[in-house]
Amino acid sequence: FYSAAIYVCLNFFRAPLSLSTELYFFEGIFILAIEIVSTVRYFSGRKMIRTQIKNEEINNRLQELAKRDSLTGLYNRHALTMDVKDIYDKGLMLIMFDIDDFKSVNDTYGHEVGDELIKEFAHTLKENFPEDKVYRYGGDEFLILKSAKKKEPVSQKLIDKINSITSFPMNDKISASCGYIFGVPKNYQDYLNLLKEADDCLYSEKRKRKFNVS
Numbered sequence: 001f002y003s004a005a006i007y008v009c010l011n012f013f014r015a016p017l018s019l020s021t022e023l024y025f026f027e028g029i030f031i032l033a034i035e036i037v038s039t040v041r042y043f044s045g046r047k048m049i050r051t052q053i054k055n056e057e058i059n060n061r062l063q064e065l066a067k068r069d070s071l072t073g074l075y076n077r078h079a080l081t082m083d084v085k086d087i088y089d090k091g092l093m094l095i096m097f098d099i100d101d102f103k104s105v106n107d108t109y110g111h112e113v114g115d116e117l118i119k120e121f122a123h124t125l126k127e128n129f130p131e132d133k134v135y136r137y138g139g140d141e142f143l144i145l146k147s148a149k150k151k152e153p154v155s156q157k158l159i160d161k162i163n164s165i166t167s168f169p170m171n172d173k174i175s176a177s178c179g180y181i182f183g184v185p186k187n188y189q190d191y192l193n194l195l196k197e198a199d200d201c202l203y204s205e206k207r208k209r210k211f212n213v214s
Contacts, residue, residue: 036175043207069136071115072122080143090148093146094198095154095180097162100204102109102140105174117174120161128158143198151182 067079075083097104099121106114118140125134129144137143162176179201186192 011169015036020105037189069122072119072136074122074126074142075133075135077135077137079133080137083133083145084188087145087191088185088187090147091182091184092194093148093152093180093182094194095144095146095178096144096202097121097144098136098177098202099140100177100206121174121176124158128155128161132167143195148182151180154178154180177208179203179205195207 067075067082070074099117102114102117105117118136121140122134122136122142125142125144129146132144132146135143135145162174163172179198181194181197181201183190183194185194185195
């Protein structure tokens, strides 16, 4: 841009006042115009790229937020639906948890206390399954997809941590029921079958009114 402007000035002042002067001048103007257009395009292109990158970042952020539970920060059922295709033909543990008598916590202490209990429970699960995806499946139900080569028991350490969680105002101990199943799903129907089996195990334990691993 600057070189084109200098070129115009030099040609205008060095040339005699004749037809050649006009030719030099208009040649310089033409070059200057090309430089201006190129400069505008360059900066417009950079701005468009920055805008595009920013829009992609915002879109990616929104997509990630859409997969997260707003209360706990865990993945939600929408994310689970999207992730199912990634578990086909892989050894997998489906582990389900449900807080026992959670409704009574809400009824006795209020939903704010219930929410705090849900967040504490979610944090405990995520802390103990740092390399696995933990989902808030709904309400006080949670699901973990854990890579595995065979059926493995839930650790006593986790059971102890869950049993140490309290409902805050009265410091009441809580309990949770757990059910899990191992399988190698080949397709979506296999996954649904495994999910139902894990759910059946969970509610079998829940009926016993205490924390047992089936």
